Every structure is written in structure tokens, then in C-alpha cells.
Amino acid sequence: MSLSSADKTPIAPTALTTIVTTDLIGVTRGRSFPSDELESYRVAGCGWVPANSALTPQDVVASDNPWGSCGDLRLIPDMGSRVRVPNGPDANAPGLDFIHSDICETDGQPWSACPRTLLRNEIQRYRDELGLEVTAAFEHEFNLGYLDPANSHHAFSLAAQHHAASFGGWLLSALKAAGVEPEMFLPEYGKAQYEITCRPIQGVAAADRAVNVREITREIARQMGLDISFSPKLQPDGVSNGVHLHISLQDQAGHPVMYSPEQDNGLSTLGQHWAAGVLKYLPALCAFSAPTPISYLRLKPHHWSASYANLGQRNREASLRICPTITIGGKSPAKQYNLEFRPLDATSSPHLTMATVLMAGRIGIEHKLVLDASADESPDTLSEEQRQARNIVALPGSLSEALASLRDSKELFEQLPKLLLDAYFAVKAQELKSTQTMTPAELCDHYARLY
Ligand code: GLU
Numbered sequence: 186m187s188l189s190s191a192d193k194t195p196i197a198p199t200a201l202t203t204i205v206t207t208d209l210i211g212v213t214r215g216r217s218f219p220s221d222e223l224e225s226y227r228v229a230g231c232g233w234v235p236a237n238s239a240l241t242p243q244d245v246v247a248s249d250n251p252w253g254s255c256g257d258l259r260l261i262p263d264m265g266s267r268v269r270v271p272n273g274p275d276a277n278a279p280g281l282d283f284i285h286s287d288i289c290e291t292d293g294q295p296w297s298a299c300p301r302t303l304l305r306n307e308i309q310r311y312r313d314e315l316g317l318e319v320t321a322a323f324e325h326e327f328n329l330g331y332l333d334p335a336n337s338h339h340a341f342s343l344a345a346q347h348h349a350a351s352f353g354g355w356l357l358s359a360l361k362a363a364g365v366e367p368e369m370f371l372p373e374y375g376k377a378q379y380e381i382t383c384r385p386i387q388g389v390a391a392a393d394r395a396v397n398v399r400e401i402t403r404e405i406a407r408q409m410g411l412d413i414s415f416s417p418k419l420q421p422d423g424v425s426n427g428v429h430l431h432i433s434l435q436d437q438a439g440h441p442v443m444y445s446p447e448q449d450n451g452l453s454t455l456g457q458h459w460a461a462g463v464l465k466y467l468p469a470l471c472a473f474s475a476p477t478p479i480s481y482l483r484l485k486p487h488h489w490s491a492s493y494a495n496l497g498q499r500n501r502e503a504s505l506r507i508c509p510t511i512t513i514g515g516k517s518p519a520k521q522y523n524l525e526f527r528p529l530d531a532t533s534s535p536h537l538t539m540a541t542v543l544m545a546g547r548i549g550i551e552h553k554l555v556l557d558a559s560a561d562e563s564p565d566t567l568s569e570e571q572r573q574a575r576n577i578v579a580l581p582g583s584l585s586e587a588l589a590s591l592r593d594s595k596e597l598f599e600q601l602p603k604l605l606l607d608a609y610f611a612v613k614a615q616e617l618k619s620t621q622t623m624t625p626a627e628l629c630d631h632y633a634r635l636y
């Protein structure tokens with residue numbers, strides 16, 4: 186049988202679009218199809234499997250998960266969240282094209298273990314019950330080219346910046362193309378440590394943006410053949426990689442409501458209630474924001490991360506930091522004013538963390554909680570009596586402690602769907618089991634490869 190001439194036409198790679206979900210452990214997964222068939226996936230999305238939400242960072246399906254091999258779901262694309270980066274430093278690499286999704290049942294009902302739906306619902310509660318909008322930005326620190334001994338420059342130096350200038354240039358262009366509105370790419374304190382920041386945005390898009398930053402940063406590194414890790418600690422005694430979540434609230438007219446010029450620290454009464462709620466539930470929130478065994482090598486004093494549940498002004502060892510506002514050039518402090526949540530790292534799901542922080546803040550507003558856990562100095566420099574007098578508690582020392590705190594925090598616990606909690610506890614139990622014999626150094630090596 187002879188081939189027709191048409192059969193000999195050279196083929197070209199098919200452009201693919203991926204519908205993604207970022208799961209409970211902050212891993213972005215999905216399914217791809219030819220981009221020119223997008224129309225047929227727009228309404229009903231693509232198939233998905235419940236047990237995918239029971240995967241541990243070790244890529245094992247947690248044994249105690251609620252679903253086993255049963256069930257079917259759909260990933261429904263949120264078309265406005267599409268990310269496209271047509272090209273990058275490797276001219277032969279395919280472009281990035283993915284769309285965030287909400288997970289639904291096959292009849293279109295929302296699936297209660299979907300972290301993006303959880304965040305969407307919480308933001309809707311802020312709007313409906315409090316008349317507030319939420320604006321947020323995530324800052325990310327990571328290590329780049331850290332396996333190369335030549336990549337050893339002074340902290341924050343021009344040399345460190347220049348070492349990664351080509352990477353930084355591609356990264357900013359790719360983020361811009363993806364609509365992420367990048368702000369800065371900067372060398373950090375640690376060897377081969379860098380940071381990328383982007384502008385704040387309202388609603389669910391803020392958490393999507395955190396995912397976009399992680400995925401695009403990894404993709405540019407992959408294309409340039411550079412090793413990269415967002416893991417909170419690469420060496421037990423090394424400098425840590427944090428993720429910092431900046432949050433502000435606005436009324437329906439868009440006016441900032443966290444700021445009051447009458448207060449010394451600028452925090453309005455509503456802002457104080459919100460902060461008090463977050464601080465009250467902080468040990469439990471760590472189960473989501475610092476969700477892996479290695480997270481607790483970072484949540485220690487002198488890491489510029491956080492080790493106590495306190496509000497602090499202009500102090501980077503506070504869990505909740507009042508960020509500086511600038512008045513140079515007549516800038517308005519109200520518009521810049523925001524609180525930074527610092528006990529957070531990139532082993533967490535941005536959607537789940539943002540949703541649970543918002544829940545805690547909402548409880549604070551609903552109960553008009555009083556803000557007492559405040560200290561502008563580093564809390565570890567206070568005596569135990571001084572901390573007790575201000576109601577400043579230590580953050581959990583381990584993931585197990587954080588999970589226990591979550592179980593004990595009835596009011597926060599009850600805000601969360603049972604299915605999501607069942608899956609989460611199953612995943613974390615399995616993860617703890619598989620890492621329990623690892624030394625800190627082994628944990629560092631292990632998680633550096635996973636995140
Ligand atoms: N690397 C620190 C952390 O683990 C943060 C340093 C900074 O304030 O930029 O959170």
C-alpha cells in the first residue's frame with residue numbers, strides 16, 4: 186500500500202491548553218487539549234478524579250482519603266483567568282497556556298473540597314455580610330541556581346542581581362504577558378535567593394496570581410536549565426524562603442477600611458477586629474499556611490519569618506505586620522495601608538491559605554474581638570510574663586501541633602467543609618508518616634525537590 190502525498194506533509198506540534206486546579210497541597214495539576222478545541226470545553230470543562238485531592242507532596246494517594254477509586258468530577262474553566270505566555274528563553278519550548286478552574290460535580294454543583302470555590306465563597310461572604318471587598322498580593326522568595334557554587338554573591342548585591350539578570354528579564358516579560366503585573370525581581374539575603382513581587386488584585390484572582398507566579402517562575406528556570414526551589418528551607422541552618430500575603434479591605438465604594446489616621450499605628454477599629462481574629466486562630470491557620478514538616482524549620486525566631494502570634498508595626502518577625510506607608514510626594518497612606526501575613530510558605534495552597542486567613546479575620550469582625558497580641562519588638566525578646574500579659578502565644582513547633590490546634594479551634598474548624606477537612610487530615614497524616622524518620626537535613630533535600 187503506497188502512502189498518499191498528504192501523508193508525507195510534515196507535522197508540527199499541536200498547541201495545547203490546560204485546564205488546571207491547584208490542590209490542597211499547592212500543586213497545580215490538570216488536563217490538556219488542542220487549543221483550537223477550547224470552545225467545546227468552555228461550559229462543561231474536563232473530567233477529574235476526587236482522589237487527586239488526596240495526593241501527598243510525595244505523590245502518594247493518602248490511604249485514609251474519603252474517595253478511594255470512586256467518583257467523577259469536572260474542572261470548569263474560569264475563562265477570565267486564562268494565562269498565556271507565548272514564548273520564553275528556549276525558542277523550542279512550547280508556550281504556556283492554562284486556565285484556572287473550579288471543581289464541580291458532574292451535574293455542575295460546586296464540589297465542597299475545592300479550595301478555589303472555598304475562597305470564592307469566603308470573598309462572597311465578605312461582600313454580602315460585611316459589605317467589603319478583599320484585595321491581596323503574595324510575595325514569593327525562592328532559590329535559583331543554588332546548586333552552582335559560582336552563584337555566591339553578597340546579599341542584596343548588584344552582583345547577585347546581575348548573575349540572574351537574564352532570568353529576571355525573561356521572568357518579568359513572561360509575568361507581564363500573563364497579566365500578572367509584576368513589580369520587582371530582587372536578590373535576597375540568602376545565597377542564590379531571589380524574590381518576585383507583583384501588584385495586588387481583588388478577589389480570587391489574587392490567589393490565582395500566586396499560582397501563576399510559581400508556575401511561570403519555574404517554567405522560565407526550566408527553559409534556562411536552572412535549578413529552582415521555593416521550599417521554605419534548603420539547609421537546616423540556612424536562610425528561609427517565605428511567602429508573604431498582603432491583605433487590605435475596601436468598602437463597596439472602593440475606600441480602604443483598615444486605615445484610620447486617628448490611631449498611632451493607623452489600624453482602624455474594623456482592622457483591629459480583623460487582626461484580632463487572625464491572631465486568635467493563627468496556630469490553627471498554620472496547618473494551612475505552613476503545612477509541611479519542613480515549614481517548622483522556618484517558623485523560628487531570627488528568621489525574619491514568624492514564631493509568635495503577634496501584630497507588629499514595621500517588624501519582620503511579626504506574624505501580622507503593619508506595612509510601612511510612604512508619604513513622599515504626597516502619596517495617600519490609606520490607599521497603601523495593608524497587613525502582611527508572614528507565617529506562610531510555598532508548600533501551601535494560596536487559595537486555601539487566603540480563604541482560611543479571611544475566615545479568621547471575619548470571625549474577628551463578627552465578634553468584635555479585641556486586639557491585644559501586639560508587640561513592635563521581636564516577641565522572643567519579651568519575657569514569658571510579658572507575652573502572657575499581651576496574650577501573645579507561640580506558633581506551633583511542628584505540623585502535628587498545628588493540625589491539633591486546627592482540630593481544637595472549633596469556630597474556625599466549623600467554617601470548613603467536612604469533605605475538605607477529611608481529605609486534608611488524611612493527606613497530612615500520610616505525609617507525616619512518610620517523613621517521620623527524616624533528619625532536618627534530609628527534610629531539606631527532600632522538600633527542595635518537591636516544591
Ligand atoms: N526570608 C524571610 C522569610 O522566610 C523574609 C525576609 C523578608 O522580610 O523579606 O519569610
Ligand code: MG
Pocket residue numbers: 326373380
Ligand atoms: Mg523578602
